[in-house]
Amino acid sequence: MPQQPTARQERLGTELRKLREAAGLKGREAAALLGTDSAQMSQIEAGTAGVSEERVRRLAAQYSCTDTALIDALVAMATDRTHGWWEEYRGRLPTPFMDLPELEHHASYRWDVEFLHVPGLLQTPDYARALFAYVNPEYPRRDVERWVEHRMKRRVVIERPDPVPYEALIHEAALRIRVGDRSAARAQLTGVLELSEAAHVTVRVIPFDLDGFGGAGSAMVYAGGPVPKLDTIVRDGPGGPVFIDAEAQLTRYRTLFRRVEAVSLDPYRSRDFIHRLTKEL
Numbered sequence: 001m002p003q004q005p006t007a008r009q010e011r012l013g014t015e016l017r018k019l020r021e022a023a024g025l026k027g028r029e030a031a032a033l034l035g036t037d038s039a040q041m042s043q044i045e046a047g048t049a050g051v052s053e054e055r056v057r058r059l060a061a062q063y064s065c066t067d068t069a070l071i072d073a074l075v076a077m078a079t080d081r082t083h084g085w086w087e088e089y090r091g092r093l094p095t096p097f098m099d100l101p102e103l104e105h106h107a108s109y110r111w112d113v114e115f116l117h118v119p120g121l122l123q124t125p126d127y128a129r130a131l132f133a134y135v136n137p138e139y140p141r142r143d144v145e146r147w148v149e150h151r152m153k154r155r156v157v158i159e160r161p162d163p164v165p166y167e168a169l170i171h172e173a174a175l176r177i178r179v180g181d182r183s184a185a186r187a188q189l190t191g192v193l194e195l196s197e198a199a200h201v202t203v204r205v206i207p208f209d210l211d212g213f214g215g216a217g218s219a220m221v222y223a224g225g226p227v228p229k230l231d232t233i234v235r236d237g238p239g240g241p242v243f244i245d246a247e248a249q250l251t252r253y254r255t256l257f258r259r260v261e262a263v264s265l266d267p268y269r270s271r272d273f274i275h276r277l278t279k280e281l
Contacts, residue, residue, distance in 0.1 A: 005047030007099035130180035204264035
């Protein structure tokens with residue numbers, strides 16, 4: 001039985017299917033080009049079967065795809081053998097929570113928009129612990145600690161020597177809600193301030209007193225791919241993160257991000273704003 005693919009493997013298959021459909025070819029016709037059968041072609045496009053660099057390039061040529069940057073990116077996805085730190089949690093946490101750090105690891109940039117909570121990459125251990133314990137009161141302490149550990153390890157993408165450029169738009173509500181106690185809230189705001197000093201990290205605050213602001217439904221994680229067609233949106237769902245890659249949705253959420261960014265405070269005023277909130281605690 002084919003193994004459960006990761007989100008990255010599924011995305012590779014999806015993009016190959018999109019190229020095939022744009023070329024007007026059936027699955028069996030593409031399979032014939034590779035000298036295989038329709039069943040294996042279906043598995044390749046579902047992400048449950050691997051595909052070599054040679055086959056990706058052959059398919060792209062047959063599909064008349066001339067976007068060399070996209071083709072090279074698909075080849076990189078097909079040949080990537082990264083065994084990241086998140087693999088140690090496979091089977092211990094739900095699969096989507098393996099896919100998220102893998103997506104972050106390969107992202108060319110990262111945008112967050114949050115209205116109720118401090119973004120995960122900026123959370124302190126105490127903040128994350130209080131959040132997980134509240135949302136999942138049935139979890140034993142050891143399980144909560146596993147989630148906290150996983151979340152803290154995800155911060156590597158903005159703390160490693162070659163960090164991902166990161167921009168977070170955080171609503172004032174998220175900064176004021178005390179997920180933990182007063183001490184934890186103060187430490188969380190201080191942590192955001194410290195991280196915002198890094199050259200690759202931009203934090204902007206969305207204040208309460210905006211007129212005509214209807215963007216509260218635009219919370220998102222937006223991960224840039226090696227080319228825009230391979231960008232990914234991540235939104236919260238009932239079973240965990242939901243990955244969105246439809247081109248129309250990518251365009252919509254890029255526009256939403258820029259609209260929210262435009263009404264947010266600039267980074268300097270945002271730091272002053274957060275500093276004032278910290279002094280109030």
